[in-house]
Amino acid sequence: MKHTQQPEALLVLQDGTVYKGLALGKIGTAGGEICFNTGMTGYQEIYTDPSYYGQVIINTTSHIGNYGILNNAEQESNGVKIRAMVCNFFSNIHSRYTADGSLQDYFERANIVGIHGVDTRQLVRYIRSKGVMNCIISSEILDPAVLLAELNKVPDMDGLELSSEVCTREAYEQGDPEASLRVAVLDLGVKRSILSNFNQRGVFCKVFPARTSHAELAAWKPNGYFIANGPGDPAAMPYAVETVKQALETEKPLFGICLGHQILSLASGISTYKMHNGHRGLNHPVKNLITGHCEVTSQNHGFAVRAEEVMDHANVELTHINLNDKTIEGIRRKDKPAFSVQYHPESSPGPHDSHYLFDQFIGMMKE
Incomplete structure (x- = not known):
């Protein structure tokens, strides 16, 4: 088989570290916060997750693109939300007979820049040591000094409000209008x-x-009320915190996931912080402290709530804890019908250990 020569590409980190590789996706330049996802599958769900808006994703699994893409079934939003992608081996061919096309064509249509041929294991170890930082990828500018100057224009995720950029512009309904239960979703x-x-x-x-x-x-x-996941710094969203405070006063059940968990925490007087490295992957162990059961969870977050403030709060109970680093994974209000988790119980992609949380919320509404 004859292979066409792929253009070179550069990845430059905020501290000046340079990685060389080959271009994937669109020829161009893109920058954002670099982070890594350890999932072995589900790359299309990752790329279309609005929580990744403004970020550059490193896929730690070795082969990316080998099963192509599905235009609708595996889309988590109306399009690709990541800024760029880094991987070890990028496959230009795919073998899934149900696929609608290749990942390369998909990225080209979405104007997504990327780099492959990078030692992602070494890169992830470096980021784990140094902490999360911004980066820039280019397949058109191959001068590291020029790229570093461009990188200085990329905003820091700390203090960045992004939900209003990725949310729906107009309210819409989904499901059976004759259903007995109605949930208002804050997108x-x-x-x-x-x-x-x-x-x-x-x-x-x-x-x-x-x-x-x-x-x-x-x-x-x-x-x-359901408070959704999303991108950016929760501390930069006082408008959402105020909405949740008022929703709590209605005494109607409230459920939050990921960013929604952080917003409920802020509305309860618990602060958030930016993590040295976030949790992103499909196999994060979490213990449910109420049942004593452990769950393998799907996660995607770079901020967390302060554990000491949860433990000291008179009206907040810790319900779930991360077994890797003891960070807060779930809380519930003692004085209100409200609870939240830091991880993703819808698990797309990921294991289905945590689907019970949807049933728990529905049970509260039926009561």
Whole structure:
């Protein structure tokens, strides 16, 4: 088989470290916060997850692109949300007979820049040691000094509000309008599979833009409130914190996932912080302290809530803890029908150990 010569590409980290490789996707330049996902599968779900908006993803599994893409079934939003991608081996051919096309064509249509042929194991070890930082990838500019100057223009994720950029522009409904339960979804970057989990359980959802007031949510007369996942720094979202504070006062059940968990924490008076390295992958062990059971979870977050403030809070109970680093994975309010988890129980991709959380929320609304 004859192979065409692939253009060279450079990856430059914020501290000046340079990695050489080959171009994938669109020929161009893109920068953002670099982070890594340890999942062995589910790359399309990762790339279309709005929580990754503004980030450059390192896929740690060796082969990427080998099973192609599906235009609808594996999309978590209306398109690719990552800024760029890094991997070890990028496959230009795919073997899944149901695939709609190649990952290369998919990235070209989405204007996504990337680099492969990089020793991702060494790169991840470096980032784990140095901590999360910005980076820039280019297949058109091969001068590290020029790229480093361009990289200085990329905003830092700390203090960045991004939910209003990825959320729906207009409220929309999803599910059976005749359903007995109605959930108002505050869209901070919601994944489609979360809405599907509600719909499959007979819940009718209305999805509202991130900056929607509580008055508008309440006017729809929901049985409960769902605070979605999403990108950016939760501390830069006082508008969402205020909406959740008002929702709590209604005494209606409230459930938060990932960024929604952090927003509930902030609304309860618990602060958040940026992690040295986030949790991103499909096999993070979490212990449910209420049942004593352990769950293998899907995760994607770079911020967390402060453990000492959770433990000291009179009206907040710790429900889930990460077994790798003891970070907070779940809380519930003692004085309100509200709870949240830091991980992703919809698990797309990932194991299904945590689907019970949707049933728990529905049970609260039925009560």
